[in-house]
Amino acid sequence: MPSIRDLFHSLGNKHNILTIGCGATKEVVSECLKERGLSKELKDKLIEIQGNLESIIKETFEADKITIEIHDRIYKIIDPDTGKLRGV
Amino acid sequence: MNIDKPLKIMIVDDEKGITRCFKEYFSRKGFVVFEVNDGKSAIEIFEKERPRICFIDVWMASGTHEGVDILKRIKEIEESVYCIMMGPCSDEENTAMRLKELGALHFINGRLDMEDFDRYIKEIENLIVSRS
Numbered sequence: 001m002p003s004i005r006d007l008f009h010s011l012g013n014k015h016n017i018l019t020i021g022c023g024a025t026k027e028v029v030s031e032c033l034k035e036r037g038l039s040k041e042l043k044d045k046l047i048e049i050q051g052n053l054e055s056i057i058k059e060t061f062e063a064d065k066i067t068i069e070i071h072d073r074i075y076k077i078i079d080p081d082t083g084k085l086r087g088v
Numbered sequence: 089m090n091i092d093k094p095l096k097i098m099i100v101d102d103e104k105g106i107t108r109c110f111k112e113y114f115s116r117k118g119f120v121v122f123e124v125n126d127g128k129s130a131i132e133i134f135e136k137e138r139p140r141i142c143f144i145d146v147w148m149a150s151g152t153h154e155g156v157d158i159l160k161r162i163k164e165i166e167e168s169v170y171c172i173m174m175g176p177c178s179d180e181e182n183t184a185m186r187l188k189e190l191g192a193l194h195f196i197n198g199r200l201d202m203e204d205f206d207r208y209i210k211e212i213e214n215l216i217v218s219r220s
Contacts, residue, residue: 013101017109019202020106020109020113020200024109028116031116064199
């Protein structure tokens with residue numbers, strides 16, 4: 001069974017994949033928008049995708065703040081490696 | 089301007105999803121990117137390819153500071169390499185200070201963001217130009 005430390009490490013990595021992956025995808029969409037001859041409908045959709053990706057990045061940062069809060073509370077009372085209550 | 093083009097960058101992180109996205113993003117921008125997921129490979133790639141910039145995860149393996157060992161080793165091999173350390177840490181001030189003492193240029197505490205990477209790489213390109 002993974003330790004609490006492992007679980008937080010893994011969760012942090014997943015958050016990073018979300019922010020980095022969305023950032024990389026945003027760049028690709030941005031390149032697509034520079035293409036000539038795009039219809040207005042397609043351009044609008046690409047701009048919408050960019051906005052959605054930006055929202056995911058923003059929400060992931062917020063999720064991470066909450067994760068840190070939970071992390072700090074748990075680490076205060078539980079040893080993250082053994083899973084045992086501190087001072088018991 | 090005196091920058092070896094294309095500039096070589098190495099990213100070291102135990103999470104493959106992170107290194108893959110990083111490589112795709114910066115390869116598109118014209119950089120040569122080496123993605124590495126463990127400490128041993130990081131040293132081997134560094135010795136062979138001598139990237140100018142290294143992004144290194146501090147917490148490479150479960151609960152260990154393997155990233156710090158990588159930083160120390162590659163700074164021994166090539167003192168002029170620009171290293172940026174990454175990783176969440178509750179004691180940001182002391183960690184950043186310690187990593188800078190070991191030769192890191194910056195410490196990114198918290199979530200990673202492509203805009204941060206862009207900014208740091210631009211800063212390093214300017215440093216390379218100013219020091220050449």
